[in-house]
Amino acid sequence: MELNNALKLHFNITPSQLIEIAIKRKEVQLSSSGAIVAKTGKYTGRSPKDKFIVKELASELAIDWKTNQQMTSANFDLLLKDVSNYLEEKELFVFDGFAGADQAYRLSIRIINEYAWHNLFAHQLFIRPTKEELAVHKEDFTVICVPNFEATPSIHGTNSETFIVINFDKKIVLIGGTQYAGEIKKSIFTIMNYLLPINDVLSMHCSANKGLNEDVALFFGLSGTGKTTLSADANRMLIGDDEHGWSDKGVFNIEGGCYAKCINLSEEKEPEIFRAITYGSVLENVIIDPHTHLADYNDCSLTENTRAAYPIHNIPHALNPSTAGHPNVIFFLTADAFGVLPPISKLSKEHAMYYFLSGYTSKLAGTERGITEPEATFSTCFGAPFLPLSPRVYAEMLGEKIRKHDVDVYLINTGWSGGPYGIGERISLSHTRAMVTAAIEGQLAYTEFEMERSFGLNIPKSCPNVPSEILNPRNTWKDKEAYDIQATKLTNLFRENFEKFS
Structure with a gap:
């Protein structure tokens, strides 16, 4: 042009x-950290x-x-x-x-x-x-x-x-x-x-990191499920936080920066991300104090979709260049507000394809006008708005790569347990990190699994540094009948969504 x-x-x-x-x-203000702060007006998110x-x-x-x-x-x-x-x-x-x-x-x-x-x-x-x-x-x-x-x-x-x-x-x-x-x-x-x-390269909406033993982990998930948070691990090297390709050589980052959701961000819970927001970073729709210009990450008066953009090298253990070998383990992340999915379960190859094509998470009651109870959201391949080709193209490529490289696949619920949103409690980030670590390090290979009856998922009976009583979600509900009703409701939603692939 x-x-x-x-x-x-x-x-x-x-x-x-x-x-x-x-x-x-006067497009922006300067925050106390050196990041600029912009307000995006009418649209505080994408317009699909x-x-x-x-x-x-x-x-x-x-x-x-x-x-x-x-x-x-x-x-x-x-x-x-x-x-x-x-x-x-x-x-x-x-x-x-x-x-x-x-x-x-x-x-x-x-x-x-x-x-x-x-x-x-x-x-x-x-x-x-x-x-x-x-x-x-x-x-x-x-x-x-x-x-x-x-x-x-x-x-x-x-x-x-x-x-x-x-x-x-x-x-x-x-x-x-x-x-x-x-x-x-x-x-x-x-x-x-x-x-x-x-070009025979699988494009993926996922974050990725690598361990000191060259082991690679991928984290698929929709916004708010924990992709950026779980990949920014002080004990592992960050490959990227959102978009990757998987070729015959291995995994590579598509981007050169990170775009982190920062609602309720704190240095205590997410130190890597908190400290990455420095001079040159861009904050969207974050409220700052009019006098001190300190960012208030808990203020969602403009939107819950507050964002921080920063170069990947702001994360101390980021790889340069952002390339690595083939994955050893893949995680599908979901923030289940129904409170019925296990915090971790191991997927068979067939189950992996089912959950990849489903791309499930849930919207929360109260976050949008008219939503009074948890609402299931299905986004094919965890990225439907960004897929020009048929979902089958991406699913078949992923399935073939999982088989070829013998990759373990886990479903991780970063959402609620003990009841739905508003009744149950959000699964502890420290427990989620412990489960992810155990899966990456192969510690779950030595534990016994049980079949969860509503979804047919394989749940470990124990996991290092995680209370065993939270691993089966039904056990965390006081009212077991209420759990069964809620689980049946969600399984039916899965089936209805999956009919379009039949």
């Missing part, structure tokens, strides 16, 4: 320069109903149009023209970098931003080039983010003023009508979810 008519162009300027400009333009893929010959047959919205080439061209006209005489910020730590599968990207703080976000979240790489950089895909440009549905074929549109033919992404920076990150992930499987 030509940028010759821009009022001023800033190419690949430093975080300090971006911070200075963002503060001067406003995301489109342009229907064109090259990708038309490959895209799963059951789960992806299409936009015509004509509507895209008109939208691109209007966005280009809007950008004339605007001050713009450009970041050139990469997605994909493995250079064999690396995507060169260019991010063009209307806001300085969005460009800083891109700088911290994607892989930053060396001076030598920057000198010869040529983008494969361009993302144009214009929060203050609003689409007209009757003209541009959108559902609202907001749009996230990916054109695989022109290799352009257009984002507008929203200030939420996560749309930039997830648009690149969607592109990688299209390109990597074509």
Whole structure:
């Protein structure tokens, strides 16, 4: 895209320069930790109903149009023209970098931003080039983010003023009508979810870390289930917190930074993440004290989806480059607000495919208007909004890799026990960490398992540093009949959801 008519162009300027400009333009405030704090206005999260893929010959047959919205080439061209006209005489910020730590599968990207703080976000979240790489950089895909440009549905074929549109033919992404920076990150992930499987690489919505013995663990899960928290382990090396590829050589991070949910963040419970939020980091919708500028991570008055973006090297034990071998163990994380799933269970290969395609977690009562009791959420492959291809493509690739590399798979419930949300208690993070450690270190291979009767899951009868009485969830409920009713309700929801794969 030509940028010759821009009022001023800033190419690949430093975080300090971006911070200075963002503060001067009153886009952000500076917190006491040195992180900038931005408010994203109307949209404090992604807008899946406003995301489109342009229907064109090259990708038309490959895209799963059951789960992806299409936009015509004509509507895209008109939208691109209007966005280009809007950008004339605007001050713009450009970041050139990469997605994909493995250079064999690396995507060169260019991010063009209307806001300085969005460009800083891109700088911290994607892989930053060396001076030598920057000198010869040529983008494969361009993302144009214009929060203050609003689409007209009757003209541009959108559902609202907001749009996230990916054109695989022109290799352009257009984002507008929203200030939420996560749309930039997830648009690149969607592109990688299209390109990597074509090259026989499984793209995954998961975090990953590596032990001193070269053992690798993957953590799949939806937002709020603990991917970032559990992968940021002081005793292990972080590969990445959210997006990865799995090739014939092993696992690699797609990004160069972390995008952590920070509601109720504390140094005591999550020290690695808390300390990573330093100068140059980006906080979204976090409330700061008007006098001290201290961040109040417990304040959810704007949203519960408060976020922190920071470069991966802010985590002390992060790998550089972010690549490793094949996984030894995989965890599927769910925050079960029904309170009926075991805190840990070992999955057979068939069970693993079932839970991967289900992608279950639950919304909590009170977190959204109209939700008065736990609500099941199913997101295929733990990342349905970002999957251009059929879910079967990703599931079959995962199943084959699990079989080929003999990977152990566990289901971890980071949610409630002893009753549903509001009655039971959230499973202790220290207990969850102990269960994850035991699984990674192979300690559960020597324990006896029992079959849980509602879901048919294999539950260990004991686990180091975890009270045995909490391992079977039915035992934690005072009212066993109430547990059975709740478990039956959830199993029925699983079955109803899975019918679409039959």
